[in-house]
Amino acid sequence: MADAWKMLEEMAPTSLRDLFASEPDRLARLSLDEAGLHFDFSKTHLSRAAIDAFLDLAESTGLAARRDAMFAGGIVNPSEGRAAEHGAERGEGAPESVARSGAFHARMRTLIDAIEAEAFGPVRHILHVGIGGSALGPKLLVDALGRDAGRYDTAIVSNVDGAALEEAVRDFDPHTTLLAIASKTFTTSETMLNARSAITWMAENGVDDPYGRVVALTASPEKAIEFGVDETRILPFSETVGGRYSLWSSIGFPAALALGWDAFESLLEGAAAMDRHFRLAPFDRNAPVLAAFVDRYYANIRKAGTRAVFAYDERLRLLPDYLQQLEMESNGKSVRLDGSPSPRATAAITWGGVGTDAQHAVFQLLHQGTHLVPVEFVAVAEPGDTLDPAHHRQLLVNCFAQGAALMAGRPADDPNRAYPGDRPSTTILAERLDPRTLGALIAFYEHRVFANAALLGINPFDQFGVELGKEMAKALDGGDDLAFDPSTEALIARAFGEDMG
Numbered sequence: 001m002a003d004a005w006k007m008l009e010e011m012a013p014t015s016l017r018d019l020f021a022s023e024p025d026r027l028a029r030l031s032l033d034e035a036g037l038h039f040d041f042s043k044t045h046l047s048r049a050a051i052d053a054f055l056d057l058a059e060s061t062g063l064a065a066r067r068d069a070m071f072a073g074g075i076v077n078p079s080e081g082r083a084a085e086h087g088a089e090r091g092e093g094a095p096e097s098v099a100r101s102g103a104f105h106a107r108m109r110t111l112i113d114a115i116e117a118e119a120f121g122p123v124r125h126i127l128h129v130g131i132g133g134s135a136l137g138p139k140l141l142v143d144a145l146g147r148d149a150g151r152y153d154t155a156i157v158s159n160v161d162g163a164a165l166e167e168a169v170r171d172f173d174p175h176t177t178l179l180a181i182a183s184k185t186f187t188t189s190e191t192m193l194n195a196r197s198a199i200t201w202m203a204e205n206g207v208d209d210p211y212g213r214v215v216a217l218t219a220s221p222e223k224a225i226e227f228g229v230d231e232t233r234i235l236p237f238s239e240t241v242g243g244r245y246s247l248w249s250s251i252g253f254p255a256a257l258a259l260g261w262d263a264f265e266s267l268l269e270g271a272a273a274m275d276r277h278f279r280l281a282p283f284d285r286n287a288p289v290l291a292a293f294v295d296r297y298y299a300n301i302r303k304a305g306t307r308a309v310f311a312y313d314e315r316l317r318l319l320p321d322y323l324q325q326l327e328m329e330s331n332g333k334s335v336r337l338d339g340s341p342s343p344r345a346t347a348a349i350t351w352g353g354v355g356t357d358a359q360h361a362v363f364q365l366l367h368q369g370t371h372l373v374p375v376e377f378v379a380v381a382e383p384g385d386t387l388d389p390a391h392h393r394q395l396l397v398n399c400f401a402q403g404a405a406l407m408a409g410r411p412a413d414d415p416n417r418a419y420p421g422d423r424p425s426t427t428i429l430a431e432r433l434d435p436r437t438l439g440a441l442i443a444f445y446e447h448r449v450f451a452n453a454a455l456l457g458i459n460p461f462d463q464f465g466v467e468l469g470k471e472m473a474k475a476l477d478g479g480d481d482l483a484f485d486p487s488t489e490a491l492i493a494r495a496f497g498e499d500m501g
């Protein structure tokens, strides 16, 4: 293992231009098509020798065995003693887990059928409250695919700032609103407060039985019952599905409702196709694994602190937000599986935006700044609009031109006008943006995160780092007699006019 890293560290860096010149088969080897997605890793500094070293690293870190253990329902999250069974949600997992997920999906479908049959009277608005993994996934799905669905107005509210809920319900009729409370644990304070306020909003606006219009999406059904949700309107999912991996479960309820059940199933099928690719393709032709090699190369060998993702498609504008949680909450760790400190940088900071907008805002730094930022372009071949085809053409040519410009650079006598070039990018080009392809794309990212974690020997499935702040906020809110630091004490006094120390 140390040898593979040593080899990588000692390799003389070769420019992208020289790599293309010396490896004539480079484009063919480093691009592949899977599940409606075209991946191009050729504009990265992964030389043939670097890939060989990474393949050795994958071997010595047991990536294949860890992957197989995950799909078999083994305990791949040892700090919490849990399996990670998002694969089972799409039919790829231990048979008993797949059967359990299937039963949960059937229950979800029955409730959706009942809603569509107006068992709750006419439903026009879906108010989904949830945060983190209980919001980002469904929000991405509804925003990317739900534009023309026109079935329901869907609002996904996460922030505890009351302005978010107020804005969401401004144009909603409480009598035709269904409230979905999404929380794996059903204890998250922001979600519980938003849920209570949404119920109050219904009650104050003349809804006789607001609790009769509540659906719970959770892995803790007993807590939902305690909250007052009727058992028949609780859609459970398994404890072994992590929050940021949960859009495939009942957490995807607003998407299944907004897009229709067939679309939701296609989403699962697309993800399953990517699962099979990750399980079966040799690592040198395996998209999530090659992507993880790229990530590790820049984070560990070139010491890049960040990676940037630009969606060249308005429908995917929430993808960077979604990936921030997936990548940074999963792999933003400092210790390895055995508790020892990681000797290497773990997750890079994920950031990004939408093209072409970002070109006119942040790309200056990518082309001429002092930081090396590996860039990822995500685009869709088939247009998502019906306007003059010039729109989509401009969008795509800009995307491709940026990758080419980053790589080629351009010398100039005036240093202000010179582009160093040799800056890396990867491109993912979807044939079209439909539920199946989006499912495959999201599953690709999940497995890439997993492959990164395996190469680093870390656990991508826990997130203890988010707890301390929550505990302190709770203590502060409850007026606990805690002594905070002078700065915090002063902020509390200024905001609340009270001394909590």
Ligand SMILES: O=P(O)(O)OC[C@H]1O[C@H](O)[C@H](O)[C@@H](O)[C@@H]1O
Residues within 6 Å of the ligand: 131, 132, 133, 134, 182, 183, 184, 185, 186, 187, 188, 191, 243, 244, 329, 463, 466
């Ligand atoms: O679904 P919930 O239990 O309400 O959790 C919501 C979110 O909050 C936590 O703090 C975690 O950081 C996230 O991983 C999780 O998705």
